[in-house]
Amino acid sequence: MENIKTFLVAFVVFLGIDMLWLTVIAQKFYKSQIGHLMADKARLLPAAIFYLLFIAALAYFVIVPALEHQNLTKLIVSAAIFGLVTYATYDLTNMATLKDWPLLVTVVDLPRGTFISLAVSLVTYLILFVSGIPIQEKGKDQNLAWREYATKTPRFVPFIGSKKC
Template sequence: MGAIVRYVVTLAVMLPLDATWLLLTSGTYRRVMGSLLKPQFDIAAAVAFYLVYVFGVTVLVTSPASKVLPATLRGAVFGLTAYATYDLTALAVIRDWPLSLSLIDMAWGTVLTGVASGITVFLTARFTPKAA
């Protein structure tokens, strides 16, 4: 039961943070990625990403964690690793992919996942009943 709660809390924390980031930076991504972007946003792919990504965060970061700081640090490492997988691969195989975009995106993945992980552990420790 605890892992399900942490999954839901992580999703509830991560989605508004990432949505805010994407709204604030969409112009930069559009300008840099230009013709690579689809004309229509693929909601199914986005939903699939969040479901899988939050599953990874839950299993590897928040469920084993009992303290906020270690969860935050492990979340940051998980975020850096996951976002670097995408960004460095793009840098390696997509013509004219800007290093600056990869660095910004990897930094965001690090911050987003670290913060979401720390908040999740804090909230679930504070507001969920302890097993007897």
């Protein structure tokens, strides 16, 4: 159940950041660079599948392990590598296989992928950590230390995670 919470928080954060990037910040850039390759209207099913797979992998490989170990450094390094590698997979494959794929798009997309993975992971980590949401339910004793820590440690935002709410 907690992994689902992690996924949902990451999904909302990713969707917000990515929609801001794609529809406000960089829409004209992509249109000018790869407009000739773009469909008139985005196909929602492949986009939805990408978002679900990407966020599930980001949560599984980056966010959950960092939360389990309460290791922000691990989160930052893993998120940056994950973002760089996943976006490089897309962009470098396009450079290798598409005749008109511009280098500038790849130069913009690789830092973008690194940033968005890092930002989503960090925001999700902080939301879950501050709210005291337990990370996973593997067994009643397995998360005992985390539960004890989460219930006794004051959070950055006083009302979140408090039983007084």
